[in-house]
Amino acid sequence: MINIVLFGKPGAGKGTQAEFLKEKYTLTHLSTGDIFRFNIKNETELGLLAKTYMDKGDLVPDSVTIQMLQSEVEKNPESKGFLFDGFPRTIAQAEALDAFLESKNDKITATVALEADDEILVKRLLERGKTSGRPDDQDEEKIRNRYQEYNEKTAPLMDYYKSQGKFYAVNGIGTIEEITERLSTIIDKF
């Protein structure tokens, strides 16, 4: 079983790469952003709650996110491994994930980060906002707020995984295929 955390700033290309990696390595792709958006679309209680945070570019509270993620893992007992995309985003989430996987005699194999410059990413998100319909992609203020959330709450995870010897990074600028190749070079080691 391999469990990969795909790590990177908003707009770094996690979702795009996840689509290729899940096929290549037969992993169950769990994107917390996608799961929240699915719940918003279906107007579930979880969706209505998450929306109030997401629309501002704030993180959804840990308690809500952790519980949701665990129930998604539980829904896939036959999985050969997970590709976590957009989770964990805080130290509390990372600790909860480690404890949860350990309770299943499992663990994170590696964390792979897509690296890219903020200014390039803000431009990408504004472009995406023109077609994605995502309210959090359409307003530069909200996008900047997501970067602030990332810098304050998510960036510290790099040290968390480095101290476990599980952190790898690749250049996130290039063609989709080039970047898939860079990520594969790391994942193939396991």
Ligand SMILES: Nc1ncnc2c1ncn2[C@@H]1O[C@H](COP(=O)(O)OP(=O)(O)O)[C@@H](O)[C@H]1O
């Ligand atoms: N692990 C998480 N913890 C808290 N909030 C989250 C998490 N994952 C997603 N969200 C919420 O969903 C929004 C969109 O997430 P995502 O689709 O991964 O987008 P991006 O990485 O492009 O910002 C985030 O800005 C946040 O509000």
